[in-house]
Amino acid sequence: KKKKKIAIIGGDGIGPSVIAEAKLLLELYQERAGLPIDLWELDLGADRYLRDGTTFPNQIQIAIQRECSAVLLGALGDPRVPNLEHARDILFGMRFGYDLYANVRPVRALSDRLVPLKGRTAKDIDFVVFRENTEGIYVGMGGQFKRGTPDEVAINEDVNTRKGVERIIRAAFDYARANGRTRVTMADKSNAMRHAHELWLRVFHEVRAQYPEIQSNHVYVDALCLYVIQDPGQFQVIVTNNLFGDIVTDLGAALQGGLGMAASANVHASDPARVALFEPVHGSAPPLAGKDIANPFAAMLTAGLLLAHLGWPEEERRIERWVSQALDQGMCTVDVGGTLGTRAAGAWVREQIAAELGPP
Amino acid sequence: KKKKKIAIIGGDGIGPSVIAEAKLLLELYQERAGLPIDLWELDLGADRYLRDGTTFPNQIQIAIQRECSAVLLGALGDPRVPNLEHARDILFGMRFGYDLYANVRPVRALSDRLVPLKGRTAKDIDFVVFRENTEGIYVGMGGQFKRGTPDEVAINEDVNTRKGVERIIRAAFDYARANGRTRVTMADKSNAMRHAHELWLRVFHEVRAQYPEIQSNHVYVDALCLYVIQDPGQFQVIVTNNLFGDIVTDLGAALQGGLGMAASANVHASDPARVALFEPVHGSAPPLAGKDIANPFAAMLTAGLLLAHLGWPEEERRIERWVSQALDQGMCTVDVGGTLGTRAAGAWVREQIAAELGPP
Numbered sequence: 263k264k265k266k267k268i269a270i271i272g273g274d275g276i277g278p279s280v281i282a283e284a285k286l287l288l289e290l291y292q293e294r295a296g297l298p299i300d301l302w303e304l305d306l307g308a309d310r311y312l313r314d315g316t317t318f319p320n321q322i323q324i325a326i327q328r329e330c331s332a333v334l335l336g337a338l339g340d341p342r343v344p345n346l347e348h349a350r351d352i353l354f355g356m357r358f359g360y361d362l363y364a365n366v367r368p369v370r371a372l373s374d375r376l377v378p379l380k381g382r383t384a385k386d387i388d389f390v391v392f393r394e395n396t397e398g399i400y401v402g403m404g405g406q407f408k409r410g411t412p413d414e415v416a417i418n419e420d421v422n423t424r425k426g427v428e429r430i431i432r433a434a435f436d437y438a439r440a441n442g443r444t445r446v447t448m449a450d451k452s453n454a455m456r457h458a459h460e461l462w463l464r465v466f467h468e469v470r471a472q473y474p475e476i477q478s479n480h481v482y483v484d485a486l487c488l489y490v491i492q493d494p495g496q497f498q499v500i501v502t503n504n505l506f507g508d509i510v511t512d513l514g515a516a517l518q519g520g521l522g523m524a525a526s527a528n529v530h531a532s533d534p535a536r537v538a539l540f541e542p543v544h545g546s547a548p549p550l551a552g553k554d555i556a557n558p559f560a561a562m563l564t565a566g567l568l569l570a571h572l573g574w575p576e577e578e579r580r581i582e583r584w585v586s587q588a589l590d591q592g593m594c595t596v597d598v599g600g601t602l603g604t605r606a607a608g609a610w611v612r613e614q615i616a617a618e619l620g621p622p
Numbered sequence: 623k624k625k626k627k628i629a630i631i632g633g634d635g636i637g638p639s640v641i642a643e644a645k646l647l648l649e650l651y652q653e654r655a656g657l658p659i660d661l662w663e664l665d666l667g668a669d670r671y672l673r674d675g676t677t678f679p680n681q682i683q684i685a686i687q688r689e690c691s692a693v694l695l696g697a698l699g700d701p702r703v704p705n706l707e708h709a710r711d712i713l714f715g716m717r718f719g720y721d722l723y724a725n726v727r728p729v730r731a732l733s734d735r736l737v738p739l740k741g742r743t744a745k746d747i748d749f750v751v752f753r754e755n756t757e758g759i760y761v762g763m764g765g766q767f768k769r770g771t772p773d774e775v776a777i778n779e780d781v782n783t784r785k786g787v788e789r790i791i792r793a794a795f796d797y798a799r800a801n802g803r804t805r806v807t808m809a810d811k812s813n814a815m816r817h818a819h820e821l822w823l824r825v826f827h828e829v830r831a832q833y834p835e836i837q838s839n840h841v842y843v844d845a846l847c848l849y850v851i852q853d854p855g856q857f858q859v860i861v862t863n864n865l866f867g868d869i870v871t872d873l874g875a876a877l878q879g880g881l882g883m884a885a886s887a888n889v890h891a892s893d894p895a896r897v898a899l900f901e902p903v904h905g906s907a908p909p910l911a912g913k914d915i916a917n918p919f920a921a922m923l924t925a926g927l928l929l930a931h932l933g934w935p936e937e938e939r940r941i942e943r944w945v946s947q948a949l950d951q952g953m954c955t956v957d958v959g960g961t962l963g964t965r966a967a968g969a970w971v972r973e974q975i976a977a978e979l980g981p982p
């Protein structure tokens with residue numbers, strides 16, 4: 263039986279320490295549950311870049327694509343590297359290079375205590391954002407004209423293709439259908455972006471007609487951000503473009519208890535056999551690095567998404583359940599109201615899972 | 623003494639009924655306080671458009687610019703007019719046509735009861751957003767290529783000029799300086815929009831150096847939306863581009879008690895003598911029209927911004943104080959927890975102000 267290979271990149275700042283906890287969790291699954299996975303740790307990030315100028319070597323990019331089922335990435339970004347050069351090479355190198363067009367970000371609160379909204383509990387915060395991940399403003403098209411003069415003009419283009427828009431909207435509807443969700447919401451700014459988002463709105467209407475059993479609605483992104491606070495329970499699946507997905511998932515993280523709780527999967531949704539990228543939504547948070555205080559739960563929940571993607575969805579639920587328990591019992595880091603360090607919080611969750619899995 | 627002329631456009635949906643309350647408030651100030659203002663009601667909006675095809679006639683646009691100190695606009699948008707054609711002509715016709723580069727949106731909660739965040743009170747929600755109002759994605763540049771085919775590409779360009787970026791950032795710092803605010807936050811997405819927002823970041827650093835007494839910081843827009851929920855009290859003045867300003871002020875409205883509470887001013891900040899546009903942030907909400915249920919407070923607070931702009935800042939504070947009282951005493955519409963209709967809520971606030979102003 264061929265093992266599934268998982269590339270592991272700790273990255274910068276708090277990345278290595280939260281990924282260490284997620285890696286120990288994956289190793290636990292190898293040992294106790296006999297999951298046929300193979301972990302391959304890669305040395306990429308600011309240290310490597312500063313040492314030898316390497317960001318994301320071509321042979322690594324190709325080897326991952328050929329050999330791996332998944333990549334687990336911590337975070338990238340380091341004050342010693344201006345402009346996030348290496349971070350973009352690696353992150354966009356995978357998102358774009360592997361054509362991982364769906365950035366799937368569950369916004370689920372795992373403890374009532376973490377929900378910042380009056381009168382709401384964890385059960386009110388339960389939706390999934392399908393963020394387009396290969397187009398939009400992220401393609402980098404544009405430029406600067408007369409740079410440095412009083413007449414300077416600087417442009418970035420929001421580029422959308424029929425193919426790109428259709429596949430992410432379809433992915434959201436397919437997800438709803440496969441997961442018993444009954445409503446899909448598409449968010450754009452078609453009242454201002456009349457070329458780019460007229461396409462989004464048109465394709466949305468075409469695709470929704472093919473999923474008659476799923477309710478769907480359209481909102482402008484500004485209204486979306488308002489409704490997510492006023493009535494989060496109305497959302498089940500949200501599909502939107504790259505930039506708005508970036509924004510609304512950070513807003514979603516606020517409803518989950520902060521970035522320490524937000525997980526994400528980057529997948530080529532129509533072909534799950536392709537390599538996929540899993541990363542917590544949080545950044546590298548350099549000031550917190552090396553202090554054993556970063557929250558490991560986002561990384562561990564991200565490992566759960568990874569396991570679900572590889573065919574073990576019950577393990578995602580198990581991890582989520584024990585993280586939820588940890589939060590309720592205060593066995594967690596300070597950002598989510600606990601007193602434990604990164605390692606102790608990670609260990610507590612793993613111990614419960616180990617006990618539940620039983621001996622190898 | 624020359625009177626200041628104010629053009630009044632009710633517009634569509636709930637626009638006319640909320641603007642009626644704001645207009646009665648301005649008339650009260652004419653009569654009781656002898657404010658030298660002159661109200662000029664204009665028939666523009668969906669009805670007019672459907673009647674004679676007119677959106678924003680050139681001679682009206684010019685007359686406003688020549689004769690008026692301010693425009694008070696309700697809301698535009700009607701299901702009978704597809705694609706908001708007339709709305710854009712009028713709204714963007716004024717924002718762009720009069721070069722009203724600063725869309726100033728106070729995010730201030732006027733009642734503890736309306737703050738949706740656990741552990742926060744009204745005093746924690748008190749910042750002002752300076753939204754760039756003449757550039758960015760709103761310029762409409764771009765197009766669609768191979769429209770309707772599987773190869774379609776649709777683009778909108780986010781266009782920024784040195785002049786445009788500098789003047790809005792400067793307006794935010796000038797506002798902070800003039801209003802005793804000690805901190806300015808600039809939000810962009812320069813880690814992804816490397817042409818357009820590299821300009822924003824560069825100009826921000828140049829301008830902040832000229833205001834050494836003001837603290838300032840830079841955040842990415844995704845993080846901004848998270849922080850606005852997690853710790854709104856850290857913000858005093860936020861400056862950002864057109865699109866992000868649109869998004870963050872709707873999010874801000876959620877913290878104020880909804881769109882029924884959010885006011886805005888569109889000004890050419892460096893020359894207050896130019897005509898300025900005042901509009902509640904909310905839309906026309908067609909389903910609510912004609913039912914006497916829309917919240918008039920956003921429009922009345924907007925009239926307050928207008929009076930402050932014309933030189934009577936104490937009247938802005940007076941209106942705000944009485945709206946706050948109305949909320950605390952439940953003399954308000956259902957969206958903000960009251961039982962009154964549009965007219966009764968408006969009348970209550972006006973009566974208190976009339977009593978305070980005393981006889982003419």
Ligand SMILES: CC(C)[C@H](C(=O)O)[C@@H](O)C(=O)O
Nearest residue numbers: 349353508543545813814844
């Ligand atoms: C680091 C940054 C470029 C990235 C993005 O905008 O996609 C991050 O915010 C994210 O959400 O993964």
Ligand SMILES: CC(C)[C@H](C(=O)O)[C@@H](O)C(=O)O
Nearest residue numbers: 453454484709713868903905
């Ligand atoms: C109606 C729409 C075009 C407008 C905008 O995006 O500017 C509105 O949302 C606003 O905030 O005034």
